[in-house]
Amino acid sequence: MNDTGIQITDVGVRFPSPKGTVTAVENVTQHIPGGSFVSIVGPSGCGKSTLLAVIAGLQKPTSGGVRVHGREVTGPDRHIGFVFQEDSTLPWRNVEENVRFAMQMGGTPRAEQQRRAQEAIDLVGLSGFEHSYPSMLSGGMRQRVALARTLALEPNVVLMDEPFAALDQQTRIFLGAEVRQIWSRTHQTVVFVTHDIGEAILLSQQVWVMSYRPGTIIDVIDVDLPEQRDASIVSTHEFNELHNRIWTSLQAESMRGFQQEEMSA
Amino acid sequence: MSASASAPRLRLDPRQPAVSVAGTTLVVLALGLLLELGGRAEWWDVIPPLSAMFQGVAGLVGDAQFWSDAYRTGLEVAVSLVFGSVFGLLAGITFWKLPAVGRAFEPYLVALYAVPLALFYPFMIVLVGINVWSVILLATAMAAIPMALNTAVGLASMRPVYTKLGRSLNLSPRQMLFAVALPAAGPYLVAGLRMALVYSLIGCVAMEFVTAQAGLGYRIRYLYEIFDDTGMYAYILVVLLISVALTVLLGLVERLILRGRISW
Numbered sequence A: 001m002n003d004t005g006i007q008i009t010d011v012g013v014r015f016p017s018p019k020g021t022v023t024a025v026e027n028v029t030q031h032i033p034g035g036s037f038v039s040i041v042g043p044s045g046c047g048k049s050t051l052l053a054v055i056a057g058l059q060k061p062t063s064g065g066v067r068v069h070g071r072e073v074t075g076p077d078r079h080i081g082f083v084f085q086e087d088s089t090l091p092w093r094n095v096e097e098n099v100r101f102a103m104q105m106g107g108t109p110r111a112e113q114q115r116r117a118q119e120a121i122d123l124v125g126l127s128g129f130e131h132s133y134p135s136m137l138s139g140g141m142r143q144r145v146a147l148a149r150t151l152a153l154e155p156n157v158v159l160m161d162e163p164f165a166a167l168d169q170q171t172r173i174f175l176g177a178e179v180r181q182i183w184s185r186t187h188q189t190v191v192f193v194t195h196d197i198g199e200a201i202l203l204s205q206q207v208w209v210m211s212y213r214p215g216t217i218i219d220v221i222d223v224d225l226p227e228q229r230d231a232s233i234v235s236t237h238e239f240n241e242l243h244n245r246i247w248t249s250l251q252a253e254s255m256r257g258f259q260q261e262e263m264s265a
Numbered sequence B: 001m002s003a004s005a006s007a008p009r010l011r012l013d014p015r016q017p018a019v020s021v022a023g024t025t026l027v028v029l030a031l032g033l034l035l036e037l038g039g040r041a042e043w044w045d046v047i048p049p050l051s052a053m054f055q056g057v058a059g060l061v062g063d064a065q066f067w068s069d070a071y072r073t074g075l076e077v078a079v080s081l082v083f084g085s086v087f088g089l090l091a092g093i094t095f096w097k098l099p100a101v102g103r104a105f106e107p108y109l110v111a112l113y114a115v116p117l118a119l120f121y122p123f124m125i126v127l128v129g130i131n132v133w134s135v136i137l138l139a140t141a142m143a144a145i146p147m148a149l150n151t152a153v154g155l156a157s158m159r160p161v162y163t164k165l166g167r168s169l170n171l172s173p174r175q176m177l178f179a180v181a182l183p184a185a186g187p188y189l190v191a192g193l194r195m196a197l198v199y200s201l202i203g204c205v206a207m208e209f210v211t212a213q214a215g216l217g218y219r220i221r222y223l224y225e226i227f228d229d230t231g232m233y234a235y236i237l238v239v240l241l242i243s244v245a246l247t248v249l250l251g252l253v254e255r256l257i258l259r260g261r262i263s264w
Helices: A048-056 A095-105 A110-123 A139-152 A169-186 A197-203 A231-235 A237-264 B017-040 B050-060 B064-097 B099-113 B117-128 B132-156 B160-168 B173-184 B186-210 B216-225 B229-257
Strands: A006-017 A020-032 A037-041 A063-068 A080-083 A157-161 A189-194 A206-210 A217-222
Touching (some): A006 A048, A020 A048, A020 A217, A037 A197, A048 A080, A048 A157, A048 A189, A080 A139, A080 B160, A095 A110, A095 A139, A110 A139, A139 A169, A169 A189, A169 A197, A169 A231, A189 A197, A197 A206, A197 A237, A206 A237, A217 A237, A231 A237, B050 B229, B064 B132, B064 B186, B064 B216, B099 B132, B117 B132, B117 B186, B132 B173, B132 B186, B160 B173, B173 B186, B186 B229, B216 B229
Parallel strands (some): A037 A189, A080 A157, A157 A189
Antiparallel strands (some): A006 A020, A006 A063
16 A cells, blocks of 8 residues: 555546536546646546545545545545635735634644744745735735645645636746745645646646546656756757647547537537 | 826816815815805795704703713614624524525515515504614614625625635634635625614614604604704704714724725
């Protein structure tokens, strides 16, 4: 048995729907070594967010199971951090209070909350904005607040569900590079869901390609790029080769998904 | 004023505090002047000049009767506001927690909202008698309805991501309610509170008109019946001043509750 990292064993998720049962995820068996960074790409509606919700304990799998650091996932766990796609900052709390929120709810002593909040705020580059309210911040800064809130919990595992999808391209690349940098310091196990192939390659050590419904992992690509990388890597030959390989697997699936959606519409 | 002096044409921006204050002052002064002049010149014979009304108000300061009426009305408004807000809040939370209950009761509340509840005064008198409780009960009911509806709407329109956040952090139902749902519904609760205040004031004064033997509303009717118009207008002015003061006070509470969410 693997004691570190995430072990996904034969996970399947089926939903009842008016048109019969929808199989969102099927037969997913994968292992993520502790401390590594994995991205999942796939066409929209392929169940990548569902798989992430299963790992987080937010969604019960219909079959199979997930073990995180050797422990069976049975429900949400404070050692598993989650960053949402939508803006999840609380508008009635300032930045510092937002970052402390999760720790406060978990009963962390106040002095400890303040210390860890400050560390996390510095880590995501929001120093000086501790007393600003979310309404005064840009979308990218609010996502940093959400990230800091998760990091301050010091989770073993960080799950990110398209956290930058709502941001503009420049902010996205910039924040992606920062997430990568933070990870290279904290070395938490990260699972990052995205539909952006470039983002997946730039950030991770391994990319999984997921098929359209029923969602299975159809390709696993190791990213053999230097550990220290920044946005300039997108112009290299190696990056393009990886991009092409992922795009080839993804293209067929996206088309299939598109056709099925058309047919059912 | 504060409009830029170099501009060839004077542009007044109503969002500027100075312009807004000046505008309001101008309107109030103009209306006051009209009331004063109209009263003095006897353009109408029912409304005394404003200065006479203010003199009447000044005279009330040393009047024990006035203070006892004001105390009675103040007590009724305060009690009905507190009870109404609390009941409304609890009802709203219940509707949110138990959507089936919400679906069953909300239509009646919405319908009752449009009914002048003061109509039920004979029923109230039979139920509790001509006393302070018939006023408080009715005003409480009037205040509770907008509070309940606003709370229910505010909680129901909470962004789904907050529910997900709460789940991912394993929050207890209590933490979810007090640390997430109610603060998220804050703007709706404040709007509900504003309406609850207005409705409890209307409810109290209106009920005093028809059923009570004391209070500012009762006194206004009494002075009207004995043809003491200056006295009556002084009391009306006092009720207006109280409602303005309460609205300002609630505005301050609103700023406190909603700090950070709206740029002032």
